[in-house]
Ligand SMILES: NC(=O)c1ccc[n+]([C@@H]2O[C@H](COP(=O)([O-])OP(=O)(O)OC[C@H]3O[C@@H](n4cnc5c(N)ncnc54)[C@H](O)[C@@H]3O)[C@@H](O)[C@H]2O)c1
């Protein structure tokens with residue numbers, strides 16, 4: 001088993017990564033038998049993994065809540081159901097919530113843990129690649145408002161995160177690829193050697209080779225953990241994690257959140273940002289082609305759909321919360337493994353990068 005320590009003073013915790021974590025009595029699941037544990041999962045994941053997780057918890061006062069599956073259920077109503085369940089089992093301040101599922105379950109269960117009795121313990125068992133490499137580090141929890149994604153939430157760090165890579169065996173291919181986009185992102189902005197490694201191990205990764213997956217997930221988490229440790233509340237360097245995301249949010253919004261998985265939109269967004277980095281002369285020509293090759297090997301989309309109007313994309317980007325007053329604040333690339341915050345690109349330059357991404361099919 002591999003571990004990564006997320007260093008946040010008294011809120012520090014460990015991420016465990018390996019096979020066969022579920023079903024074996026893991027030390028961090030050693031919950032005292034006089035305090036309650038509530039496993040929060042969904043209708044897709046619970047039938048596959050809930051039994052194994054429950055066995056790992058033998059001895060404790062265990063309850064479970066199985067929620068409907070999907071981002072459309074990441075709502076106040078679903079969060080209330082978790083709270084109602086905690087009240088129903090008379091959970092006290094020493095209760096623990098264990099989330100078993102992807103980012104939707106992790107975010108909502110995490111927020112229930114943040115809000116119930118001003119905060120109870122929380123253990124995350126992420127089962128999608130995206131939630132293993134991205135949502136497992138940083139402590140962001142919450143749910144959506146009809147007017148916007150993740151509008152209600154809090155920072156609440158888990159006590160431990162258990163990544164069992166065996167769970168990836170049942171993950172649909174599109175979801176797996178979407179998670180890989182966030183892996184490529186973290187390599188592109190801060191770890192050149194990791195980017196090389198991803199290129200040389202792309203086939204093993206796509207074959208879901210356990211050794212390759214363990215190394216990849218560990219390195220992604222370690223990189224994100226470093227960023228978060230430097231900037232827990234997202235006031236500085238953590239912005240780099242938004243590489244590709246301003247464009248991605250515009251694509252997601254303009255396609256009504258129906259066409260793209262988040263990671264797919266991020267892949268296309270990273271291509272636009274890379275092309276802009278080249279057009280502006282910030283990085284060597286060829287970087288975007290290199291990134292495109294890797295994203296293509298990972299079955300991710302590269303091109304901005306020709307059906308979208310450039311003006312609409314620009315307009316939507318202005319509304320994005322990551323864009324500060326007028327000037328687009330974008331994450332661009334200096335060289336492989338070196339992202340930076342750029343506020344100097346104007347509308348025409350951004351439009352040119354989007355056009356280049358529409359033509360390169
Ligand atoms: N907190 C953070 O830092 C953070 C970071 C990134 C994303 N997020 C949030 O995470 C959400 C996206 O997460 P996601 O991509 O994991 O989506 P998700 O939770 O919707 O999971 C994707 C699909 O895969 C299914 N699934 C999960 N594990 C499975 C498995 N092992 N086998 C088969 N099917 C499985 C789910 O039931 C779902 O249908 C968004 O709401 C986003 O806002 C949070």
Ligand SMILES: [Zn+2]
Pocket residue numbers: 182245262266
């Ligand atoms: Zn993302």
